[in-house]
Amino acid sequence: MVYGGGSIKKNGLYEKILSAVREADMQLFELSGVEPNPRHTTANKGVAICKKENIDVVLAVGGGSTIDCAKGVAAAAVTKDGDVWPLVSNHVWVMGALPVIAVLTNAATGSEMDAWAVISNMDTNEKIGLGGTVLIPKAAFENPQFSYSLPEYQTACGAFDIFNHIIDNYYFAGDATFDLILEFQEAVMRAVVKWAPVAMKEPDNYEARANLMWASSMALNGVTDGSTVHGCACHLMEHKLSAYYDITHGHGLAIVTPRWLKYILDEETAPAIHRFGAKIFGVSEDMSAMEGAKAAIKELEKFCFQTLGLKANLSDLGIDETHFKAMAEHACGGGAISGIKTLYAEDLEKIYKMCMLQLDF
């Protein structure tokens, strides 16, 4: 059983699971203290438990970080040397792993239904995705009540993480004719915009928590990304931010995403950015594409920094420009990020710098 801090002990979930395990006459060993950006060293502690105790199933109880850590444990537990980092750093597509079961407490990363884990190495400032179909949890328990105790700030960060997963695959260029995918994506984003502020104000609002949980899963389980281009640089850029500064992923994304949209805005992308604004934020469809796109980005900023109440600039989080060049090069891996617009290290550095600028609403 993999979990983070004490929140599941406070809200009774820990005791509930323990008694279910006892009733089922199963044995349970614990790996606790998983970090918000889970470390490879923590996963490796879990691997050691698996090897020593001959573990059959890795049970994750928590949010995305916990589930990601559990996936890292599950993948490395079946390797000879029992170290997750070589799998991660060599971008191995995992073909064998212990089965993972997830009990979700935080609507955010989508890890409860996807094939990915993000593991951090704080020694090398690396934060890298580990993937494999076998890492998809065999079952995910999504009880909205388990997320009632989530604090307001984490609710906001999780909500924007979901939102950005959709942005990652949203058709910001060209003609989208696969209505079913496009409309599903827009439905998920609207659900986040509608219910995140409700969950922040009323943490035990069942409908709000239910919509956010389901949005979390639907954003990354494959339903909403058929045939689309993974065209957004924001997740890669943010991974460098949280790898260097250990900030909350969803907050970093909220700072980066509107700037990225501004950077890629041109005649080609304007119509789709305008549509995004119209469908999600009710921007008027009567404007020109360029005006509509600008209004859409403004609405997105308002959502992030007023509705969700997140600080709008990297400088507000105590980050300066020292590492921007290295982070940008790191994110591009010596090449470029392809997508809606091909972005090189110098582009990313400019976007990071835009994240320092004050916005006005």
Add this chain to the structure above:
Amino acid sequence: MVYGGGSIKKNGLYEKILSAVREADMQLFELSGVEPNPRHTTANKGVAICKKENIDVVLAVGGGSTIDCAKGVAAAAVTKDGDVWPLVSNHVWVMGALPVIAVLTNAATGSEMDAWAVISNMDTNEKIGLGGTVLIPKAAFENPQFSYSLPEYQTACGAFDIFNHIIDNYYFAGDATFDLILEFQEAVMRAVVKWAPVAMKEPDNYEARANLMWASSMALNGVTDGSTVHGCACHLMEHKLSAYYDITHGHGLAIVTPRWLKYILDEETAPAIHRFGAKIFGVSEDMSAMEGAKAAIKELEKFCFQTLGLKANLSDLGIDETHFKAMAEHACGGGAISGIKTLYAEDLEKIYKMCMLQLDF
């Protein structure tokens, strides 16, 4: 390999699969001639082949009827007596079956991603669903091009079958707060309304066929029915129609559904029927709920009987009232159909009679 008539031989799919099987050095045995409403006797022929040839996998190549038949074969192949009808008639939840693989040629039933098969017994006028998680195809190949050769009438009937699967779970009563489900349902219905007429006019329009195929799968694979009430009597009512008269399922549904909506329309259901009309057909949101609901039903009738070009009355299909009483009692199974409104045999008989009346647009 289970298939229907010769259409897959005409469009080259049959030869394509045969050569793939040869290349893979596998052996293939054929069950052809599956009926539009697949018979238990046909499935049993497939079971005999499975037992004689020690079959590993049942490959369905076709539309819903073919896939349903293949599921019946797969389920009965692992039973001792090799007869599918006792499983069907005893409403067994199937726990073991040969694996089924589907190659879809017709966007309609959703069988390519669901756990159900509908098998008909023409001796007893019964058409019953057989279910089981093990019946979900292990893989479904959904290439829109494989449905290019589908005739206009079958395209229309398939489209309405999809539409009705959503209606089956649409929240026609009470407050729906699970936006993600509601909006996904509406997206599927809008996709059908938009793309079905395109596919009818341009059978090789890729976007139209792609949207319809994906709509078919999304309507029944569980994504669009989380937490909703299966509240519609139409599928049950139509199953009796096609069991007695062997008509095309989607056409029967198109005749029944608007009448059913009229029958359940009251102060309680009006707001949701109005919403349905607004979201799917652009009915004005400014009307009263009752007026809006009536306009919604009128738009649905226009879609079925003008856009899709389907005949509007059972009398047009040569059906008279002879069996309505028996069909209604049969559908209720001695009790009632629960759902948005609890309907008894006498209600269903009235709805069947409404299906004889001329409509005016």
